[in-house]
Amino acid sequence: MDGVAPGNDTIAAIATAPGRGGIGVVRVSGPSLLPFARALSGREPRPRHATLVRFLDRAGAPVDEGLLIHFPAPASFTGEDVLELQGHGGPVVMRLLLERCFELGARPAAPGEFSQRAFLNGRMDLAQAEAVADLIDASTAEAARSAVRSLGGEFSQRIEGLRDELIDLRMLVEATLDFPEEENDFLQQARAFERLDAIESRLDGVLRAAGQGALLREGIRVVLAGLPNVGKSSLLNRLSGEERAIVTDIAGTTRDVLRETIQIEGVPLHLVDTAGLRATENPVERIGVERSWAEIAKADVVVHLVDARAGWSPADDEIDARLPSDLPRLRVFNKVDLVDEAALDRRHDLLMSAVRGDGIDELRRKLLKIVGWFPGQEDVFIARERHLLALRETAGYLATARDHAHSLDLFAEELRLAHDALGKITGAFTPDDLLGVIFSRFCIGK
Numbered sequence: 001m002d003g004v005a006p007g008n009d010t011i012a013a014i015a016t017a018p019g020r021g022g023i024g025v026v027r028v029s030g031p032s033l034l035p036f037a038r039a040l041s042g043r044e045p046r047p048r049h050a051t052l053v054r055f056l057d058r059a060g061a062p063v064d065e066g067l068l069i070h071f072p073a074p075a076s077f078t079g080e081d082v083l084e085l086q087g088h089g090g091p092v093v094m095r096l097l098l099e100r101c102f103e104l105g106a107r108p109a110a111p112g113e114f115s116q117r118a119f120l121n122g123r124m125d126l127a128q129a130e131a132v133a134d135l136i137d138a139s140t141a142e143a144a145r146s147a148v149r150s151l152g153g154e155f156s157q158r159i160e161g162l163r164d165e166l167i168d169l170r171m172l173v174e175a176t177l178d179f180p181e182e183e184n185d186f187l188q189q190a191r192a193f194e195r196l197d198a199i200e201s202r203l204d205g206v207l208r209a210a211g212q213g214a215l216l217r218e219g220i221r222v223v224l225a226g227l228p229n230v231g232k233s234s235l236l237n238r239l240s241g242e243e244r245a246i247v248t249d250i251a252g253t254t255r256d257v258l259r260e261t262i263q264i265e266g267v268p269l270h271l272v273d274t275a276g277l278r279a280t281e282n283p284v285e286r287i288g289v290e291r292s293w294a295e296i297a298k299a300d301v302v303v304h305l306v307d308a309r310a311g312w313s314p315a316d317d318e319i320d321a322r323l324p325s326d327l328p329r330l331r332v333f334n335k336v337d338l339v340d341e342a343a344l345d346r347r348h349d350l351l352m353s354a355v356r357g358d359g360i361d362e363l364r365r366k367l368l369k370i371v372g373w374f375p376g377q378e379d380v381f382i383a384r385e386r387h388l389l390a391l392r393e394t395a396g397y398l399a400t401a402r403d404h405a406h407s408l409d410l411f412a413e414e415l416r417l418a419h420d421a422l423g424k425i426t427g428a429f430t431p432d433d434l435l436g437v438i439f440s441r442f443c444i445g446k
């Protein structure tokens with residue numbers, strides 16, 4: 001994509017996935033599209049009305065018959081003139097319609113370029129534009145609902161509320177910079193530290209809420225690990241409700257990594273079943289074990305399964321010691337249907353039977369708890385890792401500001417940095433190259 005200068009050229013893309021049946025939309029955005037619309041249809045479309053037209057080729061022969069809608073600037077999605085060509089959605093006819101738009105002077109839209117123009121023309125802020133992409137990519141209904149909340153501006157409004165308080169404080173501080181002899185007095189009198197406290201606790205609330213939104217968006221990677229034959233694949237099948245993995249009583253059944261995404265309370269859980277961890281001469285199994293460790297390295301949480309009949313063994317100690325030290329883990333004793341619970345050793349977080357179903361609900365609850373999901377929330381807005389980083393950066397500057405209370409200059413500077421960091425979220429202060437990266441990850445036509 002050529003930077004982020006507001007485009008003054010015309011772009012076009014197929015905005016619906018062409019497939020069997022149904023209709024398809026080609027979307028066009030540019031500075032002035034009435035001549036375009038006339039050449040395309042031989043008609044004068046009425047603003048914001050669907051008009052049944054023939055889309056004509058250069059020779060005036062119909063390419064397709066469909067609905068044409070003209071959204072004159074600035075009341076359109078991008079803030080520019082927008083045309084929508086709603087045709088018969090087959091891949092060939094949609095391609096012909098798109099080619100015709102190129103003939104009339106449009107060029108292919110880059111990924112995310114419609115949203116980018118909407119952002120650059122002030123139709124939405126950056127967090128809202130990102131929510132468009134997150135809505136499309138949502139993997140659960142809850143994630144989709146949260147994305148709609150962010151799209152509607154709930155997240156942005158909370159950021160703006162914070163920003164306004166920060167601006168108030170900054171104005172106070174900056175106004176006093178010219179009177180250095182009053183510094184100490186000033187910070188006390190203006191209740192600067194109380195204001196800072198208030199901002200910090202508000203920021204804390206946003207950070208927590210955004211953390212929940214990021215969980216909904218990204219989901220969590222749960223790796224099922226343990227010695228061979230303890231029931232990892234049985235657990236994957238139980239949680240996904242499908243006979244996804246091969247289960248046998250032969251130790252070393254699973255070799256390749258198996259993935260299955262499920263959801264708990266709308267939080268996507270990316271489950272990974274792995275080869276049982278043991279030293280082995282078998283070269284195929286050994287590669288499987290290496291892959292298990294590679295998955296563990298990328299996990300958000302490990303479910304360490306143990307056969308309850310054998311209990312926690314020295315081999316389990318070895319596995320546990322080799323897990324990354326900060327990786328959350330659940331020690332789960334499986335196959336409790338085969339043992340007398342009273343006789344069990346106590347080194348477990350949970351008792352379970354993948355076959356009979358004991359402990360499965362508790363496992364679900366514990367997994368959510370361990371990654372910090374609070375059950376029963378209704379007003380979550382979608383957020384991204386990028387937003388969390390910006391919020392943490394803001395918090396860092398505010399904390400440093402407090403440490404610089406002896407110098408109004410330094411205090412003011414840290415507040416300025418906090419303000420800039422916060423501005424990255426809505427795009428009020430986002431470097432162009434970062435914008436390019438963000439929008440290039442959207443799909444074409446968005």
Ligand SMILES: Nc1nc2c(c(=O)[nH]1)N(C=O)[C@@H](CNc1ccc(C(=O)N[C@@H](CCC(=O)O)C(=O)O)cc1)CN2
Binds near residue numbers: 074084123
């Ligand atoms: N046909 C169609 N459906 C669509 C879209 C689209 O572009 N075209 N959208 C694309 O994402 C989404 C809806 N988002 C939209 C957002 C703003 C405007 C728009 O024209 N806004 C003007 C007028 C507002 C009004 O009339 O109230 C504006 O904001 O000034 C259109 C669609 C989903 N459905």
Ligand SMILES: Nc1nc2c(ncn2[C@@H]2O[C@H](COP(=O)(O)OP(=O)(O)OP(=O)(O)O)[C@@H](O)[C@H]2O)c(=O)[nH]1
Binds near residue numbers: 229246254336354
């Ligand atoms: N009774 C009982 N049997 C179980 C339970 N969970 C698993 N099994 C049995 O234990 C055996 C091994 O199960 P798997 O799920 O293949 O074990 P795994 O950990 O994936 O084994 P590998 O892939 O070889 O590492 C199978 O015969 C399962 O039917 C359980 O909760 N109760």
Ligand SMILES: [Mg+2]
Binds near residue numbers: 232245246254275
């Ligand atoms: Mg297995």
